[in-house]
Amino acid sequence: MSSGPDRLPLTVIGGYLGAGKTTLLNGILAEPDGQRIAVLVNDFGDIDIDGRLLASAAGDVLTLANGCICCSMVDGFAESLETVRGFADRIDRVVVEVSGVGEPRKVARWAHLPGFTPDGVVVLVDPLSVRDRAADRYVGETVVSQVAGADLVVVSRSDVADEEDLAGTEAWLSGMTDATVLRTPVPTAVLLGPRPRNLPAETAEDAPASTTPPHDHVSISRHLDGPIARTSIDTWIRARPGGVVRAKGLVRVDDRPDDRTVLQVCGSTTSVTVDGPWDGGAEVVVAIALPGTPRAALVKWLNLLG
């Protein structure tokens, strides 16, 4: 089975019919933030694949010129993930679209299969209809449950909805979930987080350093030198500043110095997992925050790991 570094981060994107999933996926495929992303969809129907961008098509797999691929899940999750694993050396991460009545939180369970690692549950909501849907006789529980299972909620259609609808929806969401709530447009880097494989490559020296912000969000990384204290992780989790949407760390911890521990933040959720023996790579943490988040607060936060 795959060892740690080969695991593909898997992000699940859900939301009821009309919530804007297809638009979001089209945005990811059009601007993948330099990442080669495999998008798994129920059907290709609405995916906007410009003929010029399509490099090849083979059965249920489309390959785009920018390195992204698009797979249909016609044969089910287990089979589709098996197919995607065959592309592991050509892609950086996986995004799975969940059907309009699907439970994204449940689908995210598939991300524990060998070769993959869970990387967040994103749920879209349509500010013009979500509150009515949540009260609907047939689908109310489904919509509420989708939102409740999210790490990150994205309020879509911010270009057509008026401020009253957007703010009303956000206020409503704050009573439903602790998840971080964002409005479209959300850059791919913020939605999906840092590139997994070249985490160390673009970072600076010893002290906390800033990297070029893709678009206008704030991105900070810090190199670590040797195992950190378990207790510092707990402190770090509790002290997360507002505005942080994504963070990822590949570290060693003092009580398991020979293993690679993965720290991961997606919206309101933080996970700490061990994904295999330490591979000798760089120990590094990267955080991505919303525009306007004070850089100093992020620096102070990353410095808590020690």
Next chain:
Amino acid sequence: MSQPLPETSGTTVYAARAVHTFDPARATASAVAVRDGRFLAVGDPDDLVATYGGTLDRTLADKVLLPGFVEAHCHKDTGGLWQYTYVGYEARTDPDGRSWPGCNTFDAVVERLREADSLLTDPDEPLLAWGLDPIFWPGERLDRRQLDAVSTTRRIFVIHSNMHLATVNSALMEAEGITPDTVAEGVPKDASGWPLGELQEFPAMALAGAAFRSFFGRQRSDEAIHLFGKSARNVGVTTLTDLGTSNLLEETIVRQWTGIVDHDFPTRVVMFHGAMQNGTVSDETCAAALAELRKQSTDHLRLGYVKLLLDGSIQGGTARLRWPGFHHGGPNGIWLIPPDQFADRLAPYHRAGLQVHTHANGDEAVDVLLDAVAEVQAAHPMPDHRHTVQHCQLTTPGQYRRIRALGMCANIFSNHAWFWGDQHISITVGPDRAARMNAARTALDLGVPLSMHSDSPVTPLGSLHVAWAAVNRLTPSGVIVGPDERITVAEALQAVTMGAAWQLRMEDEVGSISPRKFADLAILEADPFEVDPMELRDIPVWGTMCGGVLHPAAGVGG
């Protein structure tokens, strides 16, 4: 095993102890005349020979003949599961006639698995087993340690009867890297942090890697299809349905079935396309492809039917219920197709003249289905469409009236009374609604075209058992659950013959012993109209005739 049809097929008159034709024009007889694989006439054996010539065959002279049973809702894995070791609580007979006593203790499970382990020669081949039902051992739990007593080197994968849970041994966990660091949901651990070996739901079961893939992959083997046919023959079924287990847009699957299900196969098979698996294909394109595929139908294999699903199951807590919801207070169930999208999914098939059978267990799911059929009928009136509600377990009298008014059919899951009746009373829907479940009496009284099914392998294949359950509504604890919804033996047998034939649009070909229809028979050792109705399910089945060819059941000296 089967007798080839003579090349120049003459007339054969089969004398019988009794013939129940289910054709009201001549309801009973003492012989059937068969020519060219079809019924020629019924009557008295000597009269038939005198009238039509041919030979008198006394092979079935002490048997009771009924039309071959028509199972309008089961699945092909009925046969395929027997490629693996059975460890269920109830005794079962496999397609080759071997009886497997129930494993009533964990020790019996271990013993059964040891025996199976000793028969495998390749040490790398995983041991796959099915049917485990821990509901019968409250408070106990099978875990990897018991399975380690079977083998510490061979991978073992035991799937539970609900198909949503599996238990594996330490050798499998080691091979697939399932360790204390496994953080996946659905992998419970012991006090020391080690996984117990239980894998809950598909995402966790898939952690079993090659063993998991092998378990489901082998359901597509030729052997699985042959086992499916043998299973039917053993219980008197001559028309089987695979209700949407296959994606018939895949040519290889169609080729496989057309290659196997022919004159020598013991049953006819009606294949429903599983339209939940359409993937990149639109419903319009799919409907057009299925309308073409229908033309490839043969006397033995029928194509061009569609299956959709709306909700989950009542015992699994995933059906969509109207107020007041589940008796146990759990959340309402899940939708498999968004309710407001359902009419759009149905419409292309409806317009193409294809029949759609829709899984709807809960009464709320039935509402959505009926609204959708009303909508597509208003937009594109299609006489005699026979769209069918599958399961309709909580369907109300008002809904049955609408089913009738909309030209639909109902296929009721009567076996639930026996397999989950006690749980429905005490846990899922409570005593009042349990008494109203699977309301065959109500459906018949309101004139709804009715069939009843086993949903095998969810409950074992067997039309006599299905009929027995509807006639008696008995639960294992001895309760008659909803005595007012019981139906007569004649009504129940009608439902699993002509009733099902009508729902499959085969009413002029199977379902009764009538001239010109296929010579398909269920051949019984006792008369269902003479035995105590409580013993209906115990009537031994000698075998079947399918298209004039006799197929003795496994273990019957043919």
